Each structure stands twice: as structure tokens, then as C-alpha cells.
Amino acid sequence: MSLDSSALFTDQYELTMLSAALADGSAHRRCSFEVFARRLPDGRRYGVVAGTPRLIAALASFRFGDAEIDVVSRFLDDATLQWLRKYRFTGEIDGYREGELYFPGSPILSVTGTFAECVVLETLILSILNHDSAIASAAARMVSAADGRPMIEMGSRRTHEESAVAAARAAYLAGFTATSNLEAVRRHGVPGAGTSAHAFTLLHTTPDGPDEAAAFRGQVAALGAGTTLLVDTYDITKGVQTAVEVAGTELGGVRIDSGDLGVLARQVRSQLDDLGATKTKIVVSGDLDEYAVAALRAEPVDVYGVGTAVVVGSGAPTAGMVYKLVEVNGIPVEKRSSLKASRGGAKRAVRFARDTGTVVEEVIYPARGPRPEQDGLEASDLLVPLVRGGEAVADADTLEESRALLAAGLVSLPWEGLKLSHGDPAVPTRFADSHATGRTL
Amino acid sequence: MSLDSSALFTDQYELTMLSAALADGSAHRRCSFEVFARRLPDGRRYGVVAGTPRLIAALASFRFGDAEIDVVSRFLDDATLQWLRKYRFTGEIDGYREGELYFPGSPILSVTGTFAECVVLETLILSILNHDSAIASAAARMVSAADGRPMIEMGSRRTHEESAVAAARAAYLAGFTATSNLEAVRRHGVPGAGTSAHAFTLLHTTPDGPDEAAAFRGQVAALGAGTTLLVDTYDITKGVQTAVEVAGTELGGVRIDSGDLGVLARQVRSQLDDLGATKTKIVVSGDLDEYAVAALRAEPVDVYGVGTAVVVGSGAPTAGMVYKLVEVNGIPVEKRSSLKASRGGAKRAVRFARDTGTVVEEVIYPARGPRPEQDGLEASDLLVPLVRGGEAVADADTLEESRALLAAGLVSLPWEGLKLSHGDPAVPTRFADSHATGRTL
Known part of the structure; x- marks a missing residue:
């Protein structure tokens, strides 16, 4: 308390x-x-x-x-x-x-x-x-649906600031791998996770226009090539190409936060493999619930990020x-x-x-x-x-x-x-x- | 904070x-x-x-x-x-x-x-x-549906203990009259409300069986005849009769927490009037949401108590x-x-x-x-x-x-x-x- x-x-x-x-x-x-x-x-x-x-x-x-x-x-x-x-x-x-x-x-x-x-x-x-x-009851269903793939709880912003801490704890209890919530890290020892958001990419805009590569360079310089780059701010295919150009084939992961995640995961997996980034993981997020997680089982998704649905008990x-x-x-x-x-x-x-x-x-x-x-x-x-x-x-x-x-x-x-x-x-x-x-x- | x-x-x-x-x-x-x-x-x-x-x-x-x-x-x-x-x-x-x-x-x-x-x-x-x-958005709809009748927020038990405090505040902002939550009374100055629950009536059980009258006597002795007696622990008609016998016709209110609230409110109003308790108010509660509140508009309901629906944003x-x-x-x-x-x-x-x-x-x-x-x-x-x-x-x-x-x-x-x-x-x-x-x- x-x-x-x-x-x-x-x-x-x-x-x-x-x-x-x-x-x-x-x-x-x-x-x-x-x-x-x-x-x-x-x-x-x-x-x-x-x-x-x-x-x-x-x-x-x-x-x-x-x-x-x-x-x-x-x-x-x-x-x-x-x-x-x-x-x-x-x-x-x-x-x-x-x-x-x-x-x-x-x-x-x-x-x-x-x-x-x-x-x-x-x-x-x-x-x-x-x-x-x-x-915990909602989160357990999501974990079952993910069938062993890691899940990050990232719903703090969708619920009361103190509920968010308890929700992160409950999701971890239910089998989630980590949380974005730092107070839950402190108070309950839940592992923390998180790298970047669209704001960081958008920040790298100059009078000449957007510069996604500059954003990726900044992130890789600070967090290493093992980081996860968010590739859907502008064009995903271009984003993935830029990500591998900047970080190299040792890039830890790419995150897709919008669009048809199943279709995009397949496209991105194929593109990453063609670029030689065969070990780069694909993280998906964006309004996922247990059903959406299950629907992605057959797709080349490596990590799920779940927000709103888990912290509000998925209905x-x-x-x-x-x-x-x-x-x-x-x-x-x-x-x-x-x-x-x-x-x-x-x-x-x-x-x-x-x-x-x-x-x-x-x-x-x-x-x-x-x-x-x-x-x-x-x-x-x-x-x-x-x-x-x-x-x-x-x-x-x-x-x-x-x-x-x-x-x-x-x-x-x-x-x-x-x-x-x-x-x-x-x-x-x-x-x-x-x-x-x-x-x- | x-x-x-x-x-x-x-x-x-x-x-x-x-x-x-x-x-x-x-x-x-x-x-x-x-x-x-x-x-x-x-x-x-x-x-x-x-x-x-x-x-x-x-x-x-x-x-x-x-x-x-x-x-x-x-x-x-x-x-x-x-x-x-x-x-x-x-x-x-x-x-x-x-x-x-x-x-x-x-x-x-x-x-x-x-x-x-x-x-x-x-x-x-x-x-x-x-x-x-x-x-607040959900609560405002409930207040509109109540069409001027007082509403008490009583949903603390259905949400995180800190969310409950903020929810009580938000409901009051939206036009609720009072809250059951004492921390919201302290922290935000929301008016408090609440009298009794089924547990108090059940507590007055002896080897000879339930004694609703003893419970009502205890409550009236402690809180005065202006209190609200909960009349649906056993039989509502008997409960209302006992309530007026114990508290007199100056009884402040009776609360009904179960059953078809519209039908019961009419029956209880009629019974109270027949008993001379014409000013005794009828408080209804029990899984009310904005639709249930609206459905009771034509009934002789004086006060609504709303719990779960308001603190979870009614969907x-x-x-x-x-x-x-x-x-x-x-x-x-x-x-x-x-x-x-x-x-x-x-x-x-x-x-x-x-x-x-x-x-x-x-x-x-x-x-x-x-x-x-x-x-x-x-x-x-x-x-x-x-x-x-x-x-x-x-x-x-x-x-x-x-x-x-x-x-x-x-x-x-x-x-x-x-x-x-x-x-x-x-x-x-x-x-x-x-x-x-x-x-x-």
C-alpha cells in the first residue's frame, strides 16, 4: 500500500x-x-x-x-x-x-x-x-493463447495509475514475461521492458522532412543493436530496410504497432530474412486481446505487447x-x-x-x-x-x-x-x- | 497522489x-x-x-x-x-x-x-x-437517466482500492450526490453516505432463528429513525412492516437491493403509504447501470445506489x-x-x-x-x-x-x-x- x-x-x-x-x-x-x-x-x-x-x-x-x-x-x-x-x-x-x-x-x-x-x-x-x-484471469487466457511466446504488459496508460501497478503484477503472475510499468518493477520486482515509441521517430523531423534513419541511429547508438526498432511510423517496408541498414543484421527486433499484424508479420519476416537479419525478432502490439493473440499463432510473431485489453480485464x-x-x-x-x-x-x-x-x-x-x-x-x-x-x-x-x-x-x-x-x-x-x-x- | x-x-x-x-x-x-x-x-x-x-x-x-x-x-x-x-x-x-x-x-x-x-x-x-x-463519462449518463433524483456511488469494492477513490470523485463531478468511499470524503471532500448492509441483519440471528426486528432496533437506536433500513434480507413485505413498526412513520428510508426493483418499489411505496410512512424514501440498488436507472424513472424510487457499473465505466x-x-x-x-x-x-x-x-x-x-x-x-x-x-x-x-x-x-x-x-x-x-x-x- x-x-x-x-x-x-x-x-x-x-x-x-x-x-x-x-x-x-x-x-x-x-x-x-x-x-x-x-x-x-x-x-x-x-x-x-x-x-x-x-x-x-x-x-x-x-x-x-x-x-x-x-x-x-x-x-x-x-x-x-x-x-x-x-x-x-x-x-x-x-x-x-x-x-x-x-x-x-x-x-x-x-x-x-x-x-x-x-x-x-x-x-x-x-x-x-x-x-x-x-x-490475472484475463491475462492467463492471453498467455495460453500466446502458446509460449513472450508477452509484455504495456497497458498502464489505459487505467488508473495505481491500478496499473497492480495490473502489471497480476499479468506477470498470470505468465506475462515483463511489464512497461516502472513502479511495478520497483514495488513488485516484475521484470521491466520497453525501448521506443513513434514520438522518438517523429522527433527526428527537420525542415527537410522526416528522418527515420536519424532516429534509428540515435536509438542504436544509445541502446545498442540489440534494441527493438519501431518500424511503422511511416512506411513499414522502408522502415524495416532502414532499420537493418542502420543497425545491421544483428538488430534485436522490430516492432509493428498498426495494420494487419498477421500479414505484416509475414512480410516483415520475409524481408528481414532476405536482408540477412534472420535472428531479428518481430514484436507486435496494438489493441491485442486474447483472440487477436490466438489469431497470430501461425504467424512469425516472436513477442506480443498487450495494453488496454489486459489492464481492463478484457471485457x-x-x-x-x-x-x-x-x-x-x-x-x-x-x-x-x-x-x-x-x-x-x-x-x-x-x-x-x-x-x-x-x-x-x-x-x-x-x-x-x-x-x-x-x-x-x-x-x-x-x-x-x-x-x-x-x-x-x-x-x-x-x-x-x-x-x-x-x-x-x-x-x-x-x-x-x-x-x-x-x-x-x-x-x-x-x-x-x-x-x-x-x-x- | x-x-x-x-x-x-x-x-x-x-x-x-x-x-x-x-x-x-x-x-x-x-x-x-x-x-x-x-x-x-x-x-x-x-x-x-x-x-x-x-x-x-x-x-x-x-x-x-x-x-x-x-x-x-x-x-x-x-x-x-x-x-x-x-x-x-x-x-x-x-x-x-x-x-x-x-x-x-x-x-x-x-x-x-x-x-x-x-x-x-x-x-x-x-x-x-x-x-x-x-x-465521469459513464456517470454523467447515469445522472441524466436519474432525471434529478439523488444518486449514491457505492462501487468501491468492484475496483482497485485507489481507482475507487478517483472514481468516487469522478462520479461526484458528473453529478452523483454522494459516495460510500471514505477516502474520497477525506481526500476530495465528496459527501459521504451509507447506513447498513445485509450482514448487520444476519448478525442478529440467534439459536431461535433470524431476528430482523432486533437488527432494525439496533440500527435505529444508533443512527436514529431518519436512517435507511435494508428490508430485503428475508421477505421484503415483512421487512417493510417490521421497519415501520420499529422506526415509526418517521423512518427516513428503506433500501431494496435485489429483485425486480420497479415492481418492488411500487409495492413498497404502496405499503409504506398504507402504514402512514408517506415520507419514507425508497432507495434502490443492485447492479444498476444507466439503462436500469432510466427504466425506473416512472417508479416511486427516491434515491439510486450505483456500484459496479459506474466504477468500471459501464462498458x-x-x-x-x-x-x-x-x-x-x-x-x-x-x-x-x-x-x-x-x-x-x-x-x-x-x-x-x-x-x-x-x-x-x-x-x-x-x-x-x-x-x-x-x-x-x-x-x-x-x-x-x-x-x-x-x-x-x-x-x-x-x-x-x-x-x-x-x-x-x-x-x-x-x-x-x-x-x-x-x-x-x-x-x-x-x-x-x-x-x-x-x-x-
Whole structure:
């Protein structure tokens, strides 16, 4: 977190509820809240849990100092203000590991403590998980579509400046190779990438007209022949020729950012080969999404640069996770109105796989009940301890471990799971007392 | 900005371009960069400029201290690092006022200075304007659809925790009445709102079962009878009855968060009136977007709560603005490849209106050329000074002034402009030397 305190990343109603609950004594009841998504975004086959380490870090700074109290004192009574001044989360959080796949109803996070200490975390928890999971879920599909070719995330300019940092992290988690975002390099250790833009070529314009060769000479002099030259500012064929003339056949790469990328990649590959620049890579960018990436699979593209689509979740900018009170003093509770009914009681989940590693189903069961078994299938527990007694557990996953977990998870999906086309969730989820279900629970 | 320095909200390529430009001397050429959107999001009729004050504030903290230099020293030469250590933007920025409407090609921001000092700001400028403008543009449509009824922004949980703060601000700019986000209350002075959620009702569950009345008693005791009670946790009709029994006929409001909101609003209004709670307001929420808000116009709804749709831009999470080099040492420059061609030269814009106030067209003209005139139409300049000699101008708009500007701007649109249905931009933009154009330039 970049602020001293994360406590005001909170909806006002959490604090008014708190004041009412403190006043009537219900605030101290032992509660479990659960994070889950009722459904995946339209047509998606899996979701990717992301943001957990950011959440744990933000939890540590969820403190009401003078500056925060000043704001909330406008609508809260003194007893509530006193309680907030001493606020420390002292409860337990279990959750799916970052990089784990999830499906409709998966109990992604389970938060246990008093009502008071849990209810105030709702917005912070959901903001982080909904954003980061939306980006990671979209990014994972792009990585699958790229089929092993490197991908650079370059969408910072299309989203809020802080979202951009978290998006770069989530994209890397999902298998992207690098990011253009320097704050993500600093804060999260994501590898950085980037060389040049059209502005640099245009800058080399004199009263005699454009001088692409001068721009390329400047870039190669500063960054070496291994750099990537952007060849589509004026005429691509001429740009490629000029690039090889200036940099030689050891030129690292050329980037194409406009036009029919498939056709152009073939033309440019052929031209580069004819010029002897057989090792020069072709980088493509420009409004790529998972479908455009997939459509370029058969083309001589070496690296993809993806911008807008990844940072806005490619049509699904939020993961739609909710944070629901499911248990009070050991009693399961649930809302009953309309379609938003939830399922009461603290829950755990187990995923069953064949001995080939392919996942068959995910079963959600009461936390107090026995863990379900299935003959001939291997069971993996999905919830791991994240916070104990208010403190983060010591052996949290690193970003690299989460990245590896997701890569392994995608391999474990049934073969339909990686299809880009719309369809049902790749793995059915069911409650231990019910039949398997598909898209919604 | 919440960080000490905003300098790493930057794409790596801006700094590699900088190093090459410093090396070959082109870095010091006098340049103009321009922010514009080639088109509006699909079917939208106008865009709303938002984020300018956040941008100006972030510009003041765009500084490379030791921490920032440490990151960029991994790929930059010493000369560039020395230059960055001394970086201060010393140029000029003109732009559309925050709250101003924009259309395809509108020169929303014009940044002038050396190439070096301007190029490094690209990502920061675009991140802020693209995010905030996307939210304000979506929110303005919702406000129009609500036709004067108050709207509360409550979408923080569906977006990145920092985006949520900026989104609350942008929604307020667009005419929303209040936000649930407490950090937006602190940081931007947006009015706060919020009372209770389902969790509070569910909390009042005992071994004997749910006790909605106890929850309502607790809330009314703490927050007064003027509070808004959430009546749809179990059975709405029973919930309304219990609410009035507990709070009396002076109950401030009831909130319905699920089901067919139109049908339920009518039923609840009738029930409240029968119970004598004729002044009790009906607040509706639950997956509302501009279309759902409009569909409820004829229903007895008093307040709308809008969440997800507004913070994700209701289908258009980014405004698609770009930052292009348009002039070098007085020479217009433009990219020529493919469809991404831009139009060179620094530009200004003027909007023509009839004496009724209705806008007829927007004309974009060369900054060095004469301002166009049109017989019988009133002309308004659209670009105002924002930064002079690197410093923010003194008389910047307040958020309230921008809010009023937008409200007035929407009234100035031709009548088709406020339609929610897909269509062309409400106001045609044209370049002074060309014919009026519609959707794209």
C-alpha cells in the first residue's frame, strides 16, 4: 500500500453498522465472512485468485490514526471512535493461494473473528481481490493463447495509475514475461521492458522532412543493436530496410504497432530474412486481446505487447466477488431474498483429480464437517492459513511461487478449460450435500 | 497522489527514448504533445474530461529521488540519470477544463516544452485522464437517466482500492450526490453516505432463528429513525412492516437491493403509504447501470445506489485517449502508417453555439492560425492555461466549479445528445481546414 493507513478504503456503511453493533452488543459475536464469486464473467471457464499478498500487506496498515478518525468522527459516536482507535484485526484468515484457480462458489477467502473486526474489512478485501483477480484471469487466457511466446504488459496508460501497478503484477503472475510499468518493477520486482515509441521517430523531423534513419541511429547508438526498432511510423517496408541498414543484421527486433499484424508479420519476416537479419525478432502490439493473440499463432510473431485489453480485464474489469457473513456464533446465516441467496456456514473446499493430474471437480463442504473423499481420485485442500491471530503467516507464497502454481493449475484443467470460446466453467463445483452444478450455484 | 513521487508511474520506453534523445541532442527540441481521443467509446455521444486537478498535483511530485533513480539506473546511462535527478517540468500545459465535454479529436490537453521534459509524462497523463474521464463519462449518463433524483456511488469494492477513490470523485463531478468511499470524503471532500448492509441483519440471528426486528432496533437506536433500513434480507413485505413498526412513520428510508426493483418499489411505496410512512424514501440498488436507472424513472424510487457499473465505466473502462507528438521546432509531425494517422501541429479548439445556448459544432484549428468565426454563432474557447513555466496556474477550477460546468455543458447539447441509445457524437468536430465529421476523425 502506498498510504500510511489503508483504513479509509472503506465504505461508510461498514462503520455505521459497526456503531450500531457496538451499541446493541452484537459487535462481539464470533462471525465468519466468506469471499466467493456467484459466477464467472460471461463465458469464462476459470478464474485466477490474485491480490492476496497485497491484501495481507494492506491489512497490516488498517489503522485509525488521527487523520482517519478526523474523517469518521463526522458521523460516528465516541464509543465507536474509541474502538476504532484501538483497532487491530486479531482474527483468522484462510484462503485459496494466490495463483490458484477458482470457480463459481469457491470459498476463496474465509475471515473469522468478531463481527466488528471483520465487517470493517469488506471493501478493502473486495477491492483488492476483485481487481487483481479480474486482471490475472484475463491475462492467463492471453498467455495460453500466446502458446509460449513472450508477452509484455504495456497497458498502464489505459487505467488508473495505481491500478496499473497492480495490473502489471497480476499479468506477470498470470505468465506475462515483463511489464512497461516502472513502479511495478520497483514495488513488485516484475521484470521491466520497453525501448521506443513513434514520438522518438517523429522527433527526428527537420525542415527537410522526416528522418527515420536519424532516429534509428540515435536509438542504436544509445541502446545498442540489440534494441527493438519501431518500424511503422511511416512506411513499414522502408522502415524495416532502414532499420537493418542502420543497425545491421544483428538488430534485436522490430516492432509493428498498426495494420494487419498477421500479414505484416509475414512480410516483415520475409524481408528481414532476405536482408540477412534472420535472428531479428518481430514484436507486435496494438489493441491485442486474447483472440487477436490466438489469431497470430501461425504467424512469425516472436513477442506480443498487450495494453488496454489486459489492464481492463478484457471485457470483465471486475471479478464480481462478494464478502458475505455466513456464520454467527456457530449458526449458519444466509440472505433469502430473490436471486442473491447465499449459502450459510463457514466452508472449506477440496479439488479432486485423476492420477493423470486432470481435475474432475471441486467440492465445497462445511468447515465443521468431514472432508469428502472420492474413490480413485486424489484430493487437494484449497484453503491455506493466511493470517493467524491477526498476523500474516510466515511462509506466504512469493510472486514466483504463485506464478508457478497458476501455470501448473492451468495444466490440470480438463482440455476444454483452455478454450477461448465462451463456455461453462472448466471444473464443476458442488456443495458436499448437493449435485454438481455448472455455471452458477 | 499518495506516493512521495509519481515519477515511476511511467513506461520504461519513455526513459529509453529519453536516453537516446539526450545522446543525439534531439532531446532539447521544442515540442508539443497533444492528448485526444480518436473516437468515443462505442455508441457514446459525448465524453467528459476528468482528472485534470489530479494530474496537476501528480506533476508536482514527478521527481526522481534516490529511490526512483535506483530503479531506472538498471537500464539507463549516467548522463540520463543526472538529467532525471534535476528533472522539473518547466513547460506549458493548456487543456479543456475539468467537467468540459469532449468529442472525437478534441485537443483535450496540449503540453509544450522540450522533448525530454514532455515525453516522460506520457503515462502519468494518460493514466489519470483515461481513468477519470471514463468514469465521469459513464456517470454523467447515469445522472441524466436519474432525471434529478439523488444518486449514491457505492462501487468501491468492484475496483482497485485507489481507482475507487478517483472514481468516487469522478462520479461526484458528473453529478452523483454522494459516495460510500471514505477516502474520497477525506481526500476530495465528496459527501459521504451509507447506513447498513445485509450482514448487520444476519448478525442478529440467534439459536431461535433470524431476528430482523432486533437488527432494525439496533440500527435505529444508533443512527436514529431518519436512517435507511435494508428490508430485503428475508421477505421484503415483512421487512417493510417490521421497519415501520420499529422506526415509526418517521423512518427516513428503506433500501431494496435485489429483485425486480420497479415492481418492488411500487409495492413498497404502496405499503409504506398504507402504514402512514408517506415520507419514507425508497432507495434502490443492485447492479444498476444507466439503462436500469432510466427504466425506473416512472417508479416511486427516491434515491439510486450505483456500484459496479459506474466504477468500471459501464462498458467503457478507459477513455482511449492518446498522447501524441504533434510538433517539433515549429514543424507539424504525424504518423502515417495505417489507420492510426494523427494530425500534426499544435491545435486549439472553439465551440460554436446558437444564442439559445445549444452547441452546433466544435472546430479544431492550428494554434498559430486565426480563430475561426461563424456568423450568428457564439464562440467559446475550449483550452485554458493549466501550467505556466512548470507551475500550476493559480485560478484552477474547484471540484464544485467543474461539477457546475458539466451540468451546464450537458444542457448545451443538441437534444439527441442525452439519449442513452447508441448513436453518433452529439456535436460534430471538424478541423478548420476540412468538413465536419461524425464519429471518427
